[in-house]
Amino acid sequence: MQTAISSSDRLSSRGPEPSRLLVVDDDSAIRTVSRLALEYSGFSVTEACDGYTALSWLKSHRFDAILLDARMPGIDGFETCRQMRERLGMDPVPIVIATGLDDDVSIQTAFDCGATDFAPKPLNWQIIIQRLRALIRAREASIHLNGRSLQISSMLKTSSEAVLTMDRNAVIQERKHTEKLPEAVKEMFRPGCAFFDVLPVECSGRVAKAWENAVNGDSIDEFILQFGANGSDMNIQGRFIAGVENEMLCLLQDQTEAFVTERKMYELAYVDQCTGIANEKRLISELTLRLKQERDNGPSTVLIRCATSDFQEFEPRLGRSGLNKLACTIVSRINSRVTKFAKDTSLVLSEPPLVARISESHYAIALSGDGVRGDNIEELAQSILSVLTNCVEIDGFSCPMDWKIGIATSTGTTSPDALLSATAYAIQSGLAVNGNDRIRFYNSGVQENIGRAMELERLLRKDIATGALExxxxxxxxxxxxxxIGMEALVRWNNLELGPVSPARFIPLAEQTGLIIPLSHFVIETVLDQIVCWREEGSPAVPVSINISGHHLNSQTIVEELMAGIEQRDIPCHLVELEVTESIMIEGAGRALANLHELRENGVRISIDDFGTGYSSLSYLRELPIDCLKIDRSFVNSIANDPTAHAIAKAIITVGHEVGLHVIAEGVETPEQLTCLKDAQCDSVQGYLTGRPVDRDHFDIFFGGYVPRSTH
Incomplete structure (x- = not known):
């Protein structure tokens, strides 16, 4: 008998769950050798000394393969094999009978009793192990094929989607559940019709690609069919999957209401609700794309910021509704000048001009083009300034305003925030253009402000290194x-020279200067040490969430470092939760998404922070490694008095629950907001109403006043 197994054989059988073998032999020495050889190759082995014991094991355990001796006292291997097959039923578990009998009758008897294969004694373990692996793989393939056939059959009976059965030429053979589709769409997809002949022309290309991938078995790609006069009256989501017997299935589902909801969410997140133009989030998103194109040798971008400090002075006379009218008038005037400029100028723009409202009294215009030049932009700025300084009449009141314009180009700029800051710097301390003190370009004359930023960076770097933050x-x-049910860790900076510094100021600075990773290390180590401290004090164990930036999440070592810190302190992984933004989850840049998957597999919880302010596609929630959604405070702020915000928040909660996620609302500050969230069946809340952020020494009030409950 050969017992030497190569290291490659042993390594190749490693996996999360080793194959389970039942070895049946009345000779204890043979069983021991068998177990050692098989376990060395990565199998999990259970022993039985006779047929009765083996049959008893089958009652309570499942095995991937059975190695059975033919000659045993009591019931022999052939009878044991026959009874095993009766008990296994339709499960094709491989049974290999080991026998020293090599005559044709013994071999035929083995197969007649249900054996999958036989092996002559003495056993050659190199051959046995390879044979067992091949048989186990064949069983798994058989189970998969049978399961797929049953799955497709069940899907055709119970699917919530309309199902079209087609041949390989995409001709519809039959249809089921088409009552779930709009009547007009249902009539298009009749048996005998060629599927691609009735599709809207504009979407046929991506549908054809999805069909090709499904036919070739490469992937199952979803696609959207848009029908109607304006291309979006009806939105049907579809996908192709391979059926049985050379059939193809097309699953269709009416997603019109979901698309309307997503459009409303987009408008709420990216559109200024007062004026209907882009808001700051949309501007930043657009600038991000344009700057990326510029880095790829694309056209340059110019940003013009128009600012007034007089806006709020009119509220006592006009009220909020009057201020809204004033804002709409301002936007109308800016739009008229930008539209005329884009039409009349010889300047070729690579993208349509984008006008955005970035605050109540600040507006921005983004222009991109190969020929964007200072003289053209100065002309536009003069035109905008002249129309904005004309007095506005609202409800019989005159509203004169003093405006300043700051202009910055994208040359040398690496981020939208830097470009926006440059326009602000220009307004505050830039140089006048041709004697006009109200129009200012950003240039080297703003070094004083840059010096302040550098000083802030120096102090932050020093305090991170010395652990002076809290x-x-x-x-x-x-x-x-x-x-x-948990808590969120929030970093605070109280500098000896500057005093308290807002996170809104130093967190972006840390991102821009590369300090975000050492800052994150500080927060993580502090939180893990605090969890241990609370444990030693006998405080209840509840999860602590930590905000992680995309830079840190995309690093090579975050998984190893975080898991090492958790293991060294013997902290249960589910007590640590990472909060990430939607953009990280959607884009999955670099290693970020892979790192999240690995962390979650290790038991660390993952939460999407500020949900609803990024891409907010509902379809990706079930694909990503997440446990929790945090509804952004912008929805919570207006949930009690804005029906649209209330509907969107409720939709987020409903969808989150549908895909098994815990939903928490942040920024809860009033009892009315709390009531609305409770009525919408939100799981949990966080905000000033229920508890302000406090240092570790003052958190005992929350431990003492509430009974903790695990969210794991």
Whole structure:
């Protein structure tokens, strides 16, 4: 008998769950050798000394293969094999009978009893192991094929989607559940019709690609069919999957209402609700794309910021509705000048001009083109300034405003925030253009402001290195019983020279200067140490969430470092939660998404922060490694008085629950908001109403006043 197994054989059988073998032989020495040889090759082995014991094992355990001796006392291997097959039923578990009998009758008897294969004694373990692996793979393939056939059959009976059965030429053979589709769409997809002949021309290309991938078995790609006069009256989501017996299935589902909801979410997140133009988030998103194109040798971008400090002075006379009218008038005037400029100038723009409202009294215009030049932009700025400084009449009141314009080009700029900041710097301290003190370009004359930023960076770097920052903790409470279910760790900076510095100021600075990773390390180590401290004090164990930037999440070592810190302190992984933004989850840049998958597989919880302010595609939620959604405070702020915000928040909660996610609302500040969220069946809340961020020494009030409940 050969017992030497190569290291490659042993390594190749490693996996998350080793194959389970039942070895049946009345000779204990043979069983021991068998177990050692098979376990060395990565199998999990159970022994039985006779047929009765083996049959008993089958009652309570499942095996991937059975190695059975033919000659045993009591019932022999042939009878044991026959009874095993009766008990296994339709499960094709491989049974290999080992026998020293090599006559044709013994071999035929083995197969007649249900054996999958036989092996002559003495056993050659190199051959046996390879044979067992091949048989196990064949069984898995058989189970998969049978399961797929049953799955497709069940899907055709119970699917919530309309199902079209087609041949390989995409001709519809039959259809089921088409009552779930709009009547007009249903009539298009009749048996006998060629599927591609009735599609809208504009979407046939991507549908054809999805068909090709499904036919070739490369992937299952979803596609959207848009029908109607304006191309979006009806939105049907579809996908192709391979059926059985050379058939293809097309699954169609009416997603019109979901698209309307997503469009409303987009408008709420990216459109200024007062004027209907782009808001700051949309501007930043657009600038991000344009700057990326510029880095790829694309056209340059110019940003013009128009600012007035007089806007709020009119509220006592005009009220909020009057201020809204004033804002709309301002936008109308800017749009008229930008439209005329784009039409009349010889300048070729690579993208349509984008006008955005970035605050109540600040507006921005983004222009991109190969020929964007200072003289053209100065002409536009003069034109805008002249129309804005004309007095506006609102409800019988005159509203004179003093405007300043700051202009910055994208040359040398690496981020939208830097470009926006440059326009602000220009307004505050730039040089006048041709004697006009109200129009200012950003240039080297703003070094004083840059010097301040460099000083802020120096102080931040020093305080991170010395551990001078603090971590505060804000509690999270279940809405059902107000129990404490977790907390969010928030970094705070109180500098000896500057005093308290807002996170809105130093976090972006850390991102821009590369300090975000050492800052994150500081927060993580502080939080992990604090979890241990609370444990030693006997405080209840609840999850602590940590905000992680895309830069840190995309690093090579974050998984190893975080897991090492958790393991060294013997902290249960589910007590650590990472909060990431939507853009990281959607784009999956670099290693970020892979790192998230690995962390979640290790038990670390993942939460999407500020949900609803990024891409907010509902379809990706079930694909990503997430446990929790945090509804952005912008929805919560207006949930009690804005029906649209209330509907969107409720939609997020409903969809989150449908895909098994915990949903928490952040920024809860009023009892009315709390009531609305409870009525919408939100799981938990976080905000000033239920608990402000406090340092570690003052968090005991939350431990003492509430009974913690695990969210794991």
């Amino acid at each position: 971590v505060y903790y804000q509690p999270k409470f279940a809405l059902s019983d107000r129990s404490l």
